Amino acid sequence: MSDTIEKTVEEVKAEGKGFISRRNFLKGLGVTGASVALFTTGTRLLATPEQEPVSKIPLERDIYWPERLTREQLIEMQRKMLQIRWYDRTVADKMLTEKGFRGYMHGSPGHEACAVGACFALNKDDWMAGYHRSHHHAIAKGANIRKMAAEIIFKASGTNNGYGGSMHIMQADVGMLGEDGVVGPGCCYGAGAGHALRARGKGQVALTFGGDAHATTPYFHISLNEAATHKIPWVYVIENNQYLDARGQHISECINVDDIAIMATAYNIPGVVVDGMDVLDVYNAVKAAVERARAGRGPTLIECKTYRYYDHFGVRGAEPGKLGSFGLGYRSDRELLSWLARDPIDKHRKTLVQTGMLTEREADALEEEVKAEIRDAFRWAEAQPVPRAEDGLRHVFVEEESVLPRMLADCPPWKTYA
Amino acid sequence: MSMKGWFYAQMEGIVQALEQLGTDDFIFWYEATTPIATAPGLPTIDLTKKYGEDRVRYSGLDEMWYAGATLGAALVGSIAIDWHDMYMANPYPFEIVSQHAAKLHHMTGGQATIPAVWVIHISGQGPGLAGQHSDYEADSWYAHVPGVRTVIPSTVYDAKGLMITAVKSKDPFVYLNGSAFRALSDDIPDTPYEVPIGKAAVRTRGSDLTIVSSGQGMLAAMEGAQKLQGDGISVETIDLRCLNPMDTETLVKSAKKTGRVLTVDQSKYTLCPGAEVIARIAEFTDGVKFKRIAFPDAPPPGAPEMFNYMKPNGTHVYEAAKALLRK
Ligand SMILES: Cc1ncc(C[n+]2csc(CCOP(=O)(O)OP(=O)(O)O)c2C)c(N)n1
Ligand SMILES: [Mg+2]
Numbered sequence: 001m002s003d004t005i006e007k008t009v010e011e012v013k014a015e016g017k018g019f020i021s022r023r024n025f026l027k028g029l030g031v032t033g034a035s036v037a038l039f040t041t042g043t044r045l046l047a048t049p050e051q052e053p054v055s056k057i058p059l060e061r062d063i064y065w066p067e068r069l070t071r072e073q074l075i076e077m078q079r080k081m082l083q084i085r086w087y088d089r090t091v092a093d094k095m096l097t098e099k100g101f102r103g104y105m106h107g108s109p110g111h112e113a114c115a116v117g118a119c120f121a122l123n124k125d126d127w128m129a130g131y132h133r134s135h136h137h138a139i140a141k142g143a144n145i146r147k148m149a150a151e152i153i154f155k156a157s158g159t160n161n162g163y164g165g166s167m168h169i170m171q172a173d174v175g176m177l178g179e180d181g182v183v184g185p186g187c188c189y190g191a192g193a194g195h196a197l198r199a200r201g202k203g204q205v206a207l208t209f210g211g212d213a214h215a216t217t218p219y220f221h222i223s224l225n226e227a228a229t230h231k232i233p234w235v236y237v238i239e240n241n242q243y244l245d246a247r248g249q250h251i252s253e254c255i256n257v258d259d260i261a262i263m264a265t266a267y268n269i270p271g272v273v274v275d276g277m278d279v280l281d282v283y284n285a286v287k288a289a290v291e292r293a294r295a296g297r298g299p300t301l302i303e304c305k306t307y308r309y310y311d312h313f314g315v316r317g318a319e320p321g322k323l324g325s326f327g328l329g330y331r332s333d334r335e336l337l338s339w340l341a342r343d344p345i346d347k348h349r350k351t352l353v354q355t356g357m358l359t360e361r362e363a364d365a366l367e368e369e370v371k372a373e374i375r376d377a378f379r380w381a382e383a384q385p386v387p388r389a390e391d392g393l394r395h396v397f398v399e400e401e402s403v404l405p406r407m408l409a410d411c412p413p414w415k416t417y418a
Numbered sequence: 419m420s421m422k423g424w425f426y427a428q429m430e431g432i433v434q435a436l437e438q439l440g441t442d443d444f445i446f447w448y449e450a451t452t453p454i455a456t457a458p459g460l461p462t463i464d465l466t467k468k469y470g471e472d473r474v475r476y477s478g479l480d481e482m483w484y485a486g487a488t489l490g491a492a493l494v495g496s497i498a499i500d501w502h503d504m505y506m507a508n509p510y511p512f513e514i515v516s517q518h519a520a521k522l523h524h525m526t527g528g529q530a531t532i533p534a535v536w537v538i539h540i541s542g543q544g545p546g547l548a549g550q551h552s553d554y555e556a557d558s559w560y561a562h563v564p565g566v567r568t569v570i571p572s573t574v575y576d577a578k579g580l581m582i583t584a585v586k587s588k589d590p591f592v593y594l595n596g597s598a599f600r601a602l603s604d605d606i607p608d609t610p611y612e613v614p615i616g617k618a619a620v621r622t623r624g625s626d627l628t629i630v631s632s633g634q635g636m637l638a639a640m641e642g643a644q645k646l647q648g649d650g651i652s653v654e655t656i657d658l659r660c661l662n663p664m665d666t667e668t669l670v671k672s673a674k675k676t677g678r679v680l681t682v683d684q685s686k687y688t689l690c691p692g693a694e695v696i697a698r699i700a701e702f703t704d705g706v707k708f709k710r711i712a713f714p715d716a717p718p719p720g721a722p723e724m725f726n727y728m729k730p731n732g733t734h735v736y737e738a739a740k741a742l743l744r745k
Contacts, residue, residue: 102546102722154546154721162721164548181550182506183479213479244479247450254478392724396716406687406714407730409738 055264055271059300065121065287066280071357075366077120077279078352081112081345082370083145084136089323090374091135091152092310096320103152105166107310108136109323110277113344114239114304115140117282118207121235121290127175127197127206129190132167133239133308134179137209142174145374149381162387163395177206184217186210187236191227191299194234198296205233205293207286212240212251215260224301228267231298235289238303239276246312248330261303269299276304277344280351307339422457423603427574428537428595429455429463431581434610436497439586444469445491447477447484448501457603485511485536489519492534497585503539505597506550511536512559519590520565532590535581542684542718543598543634545725549717552725554684557633557691560592561661567615568661570594572636574604576659579613586612594661596634618665620672624652627739628672630695631682632658635730639682642735651743661691666698673699673706678742682735683712709742711735 066074088108094101108115111133119140122128130137138148143159151158152166159171170178177193180186190208197204214220215238227234238260242251257263264271270289275281282304289300309324311317317325324340326333352358358366393402405411422430436444446453446465453465453474466474477484484500491498502511515536522530541547542554560568567589571577577599584591621636622643631639636657643653654672658664673679679699681692690712699706711730719725 104546154723160720162724163719165546165720167551168548168720181548216478216483217480218482245450247452247476249476249478253476386723387719387721389723389727392719392721392728393714393716403715404687405728406710406712407728407734409709409711409734409741411711 054259054261054273054303055269055301057264057268057270059270059272059285059288060292061284061288063288065284069120069283073120074352074357077116077283078345078348078358078363079366079370080116080119080140081279081348082367083374084108084112084115084139085345086371086374087139087145087148087377088135088310090378092315092318093320094378095315096318102154103166104314105135105152105310106133106313107308107315108133110307110309110339110344111136111239111241113279113282113348114237114276114306115209117279118209118235118237118286118302120283121287122175122205122207124175125202126204126290127177127190127193129177129186129193129206129208130169130179131186131210131214132179132181132183133211134169134209135166137179138169138171138176141171141176143169143171143176146377146380147171149377150384153381154386155381155384156387156391157384158381161391161395183211183213184219186219187214187223188219190236191223191232191234194227194232194293194299195230198233203294205235205290207235207237207290209237209239212238212242212260213244213254214238215251215263216254221263224264224267224269224299227299228269231296233293233296234299235286235293236299236301237286238301239306240303241306241308243308243312243331246316248328259303261301264301269301271301271303273303273305276306277339277342277347279344279348307336309336309340419605419607420457420460421603421605422460422574422578423455424574424577424599424601425451426455426457426460426463427578427604427606428581429453429465431578431610432465432499432585433463433468435582435585438582438610439497441497442469442473443496444473445488445496445498446474446501447488447499448475448503449477449479449481449484450503451501453501481507481510482513485514486518488534488536489514489532492519492532492590493522493530495531495533498534499585500534500536502536503595505539505541505553505556508538508540508553508556511538512556515560515566515590515592516563520563523589524565531588533588535584535591535593537593537595539595539597540633541597542713542729545718545722546720548720552718552720554634554713554718555686557594557661557683558685558689560594561664561691561694562689563662566590566592567663568592568594569615569659570596570633570661571613571659572596572599572633572657573619574599574602575606576613576619578606579611580659582610583612583615594633598634598637613659615660616663616665617660618668619657619659620654620668621657622647622653622655624654625676626652627678627680627743628654628656628676629680629682629735629739630656630658630669630692632661632691633684635682635684638684638731638735641732642682642739645732645736646739651739653739658691658695664694664698666702669695669699670702673703677705678707678745679709680735680739680742681708681710681712682730683710684730685712686715687712688715707742707745709738711738
């Protein structure tokens with residue numbers, strides 16, 4: 001992976017072009033200064049981004065949260081991002097090369113820092129709701145990767161026992177409310193979960209991830225309004241990758257503002273833009289928002305500027321062994337290259353190496369370790385049994401073993417419930 | 419006559435209906451499907467080019483918005499179409515259609531007129547996408563709503579004819595658009611024609627047994643009917659085409675002739691269109707024997723093993739018919 005990125009950086013430099021800006025897309029980054037990394041000595045090892053709040057209400061920044069992470073935690077962030085990267089790269093390569101492969105993906109590569117930075121700010125017993133592009137959320141929140149691999153190929157021992165697949169991965173015991181294939185409602189049930197958690201009084205919070213298109217739905221606005229009005233302990237993280245689906249519609253054609261985070265102003269809560277390609281930047285903001293929520297001060301809207309390397313869905317424009325989808329009609333390869341050059345995994349690796357937390361060799365070894373882990377996960381998944389046909393009639397209810405097979409000529413006319 | 423694909427037939431229907439009405443006061447919203455249709459040897463139909471970007475618009479993602487915007491356009495007198503192709507979001511237009519479009523004419527004492535069509539896509543054919551994306555149930559929802567016509571073509575001919583009927587009508591229509599049919603093409607008339615509402619189509623004539631289905635259920639029904647015919651059984655196969663109003667006359671007459679009625683639905687068993695078919699026939703006949711097969715009362719599971727087991731197919735139809743004939 002590093003090879004690709006370095007070449008890409010060179011290519012981009014050679015072209016003498018910086019990042020391609022589309023309708024001031026990167027203006028937010030310039031304003032926040034989020035991409036400025038200041039390396040110093042001693043304990044202040046890491047970047048101190050000067051994030052400006054986008055909305056009128058500031059998000060408290062008197063603490064720089066990444067500073068308080070241990071070396072182990074900082075390395076763990078890298079491990080999680082690598083797991084996400086290689087999980088989806090493996091899915092992509094299998095889609096490209098294995099005939100009859102049953103899995104598919106809305107690929108996460110590019111979005112790793114958003115999920116990992118945000119989930120690192122949560123406790124295990126805090127709850128998180130994902131969206132249709134959600135492999136990264138599941139891994140970041142700690143879902144079992146083998147079972148995830150089994151799920152996306154519909155195996156009986158998958159996280160969802162083969163009932164859901166890629167768009168519906170759920171593992172309740174790590175605090176996942178599940179992914180959702182319908183764009184929008186996750187913010188309502190995420191905030192609703194936050195409301196219930198507050199009533200329970202154990203200091204838990206809830207977090208919803210959404211794509212940029214969330215901002216075009218009614219759910220986005222009603223959940224922010226209600227959560228703000230009632231100070232619900234909830235954090236809303238928007239991963240703005242600029243595009244909607246495979247039509248290639250640009251988000252700027254669908255909303256009337258440059259930064260989604262500014263919509264927080266209307267609800268009188270903090271709204272901030274962060275660099276979604278920087279795991280520490282994401283972590284810093286989400287951690288501050290989580291602390292604010294736990295302290296009873298209500299929700300925060302956080303917009304991560306990011307990019308998806310693959311196509312909206314599947315592997316159009318991708319090649320086996322190569323990261324990303326090229327030649328898609330709706331975006332330029334140069335735009336993709338400019339984002340690849342800011343790869344979140346590369347960036348964090350550099351941070352770890354330059355601050356002496358990992359040697360280059362250790363960083364390579366970490367990546368190899370993760371690759372092996374993912375290979376093993378898919379190998380395990382492939383050996384798992386498929387569900388039994390009749391099991392489709394199960395799990396409709398908790399309190400009913402199965403429903404009647406109404407497509408069969410000899411289906412019994414009724415069953416007794418009493 | 420010329421060969422046209424499903425989508426081309428629908429686009430041609432829209433254009434011809436507007437020509438017949440003599441208007442281009444027309445509003446069209448779409449999300450995933452750009453309204454450009456081609457057919458070999460025929461002129462390309464490009465709605466945006468023809469009517470302009472002010473009238474033919476990409477909607478963005480919010481289905482509730484453009485379902486409602488369609489209603490608004492119709493209320494001020496434009497012919498309005500909501501090309502709702504996001505079947506995982508089918509409940510969204512339901513609110514607008516059932517609670518507003520279907521009730522306004524009545525509630526306003528006959529003032530509000532709604533010349534709108536909500537073209538609602540239904541999927542339900544393939545495994546792998548699980549509950550939200552593989553579902554087939556909008557037929558049952560909309561058929562229940564008074565104040566709106568609910569049609570569901572299963573042939574290219576009807577796809578065009580029902581579109582013309584719907585667009586020309588002063589009343590709101592729900593036009594259910596089965597995703598399995600998008601690959602169909604057929605030799606159909608180039609001139610405009612309407613398919614009347616409330617009129618079922620008899621696809622095969624017979625005297626031993628009546629099979630009734632609609633939409634994508636017709637695929638299984640026709641496959642089963644063919645197998646039965648191979649066994650020398652005389653099958654009458656009825657395609658409802660219009661769920662509300664439902665063609666009770668054709669149903670009752672056929673049932674009286676054959677004495678046996680099998681309904682086939684891709685929709686969930688409980689309150690599927692077949693349930694209404696059986697109720698109407700039972701209400702107005704004596705001694706008819708019935709059987710109903712449908713998707714079980716469960717969401718469609720993702721795994722192909724489970725989904726394919728549950729989705730009614732030609733073999734299910736054949737076996738249910740055989741059992742019914744033994745009764
Ligand atoms: C309500 C609804 N409408 C449409 C779709 C089809 N769809 C799936 S993802 C998507 C685009 C979502 O864009 P965004 O929120 O930016 O997320 P991204 O895919 O870019 O991560 C669309 C239109 C859907 N799943 N749900
Ligand atoms: Mg997006």
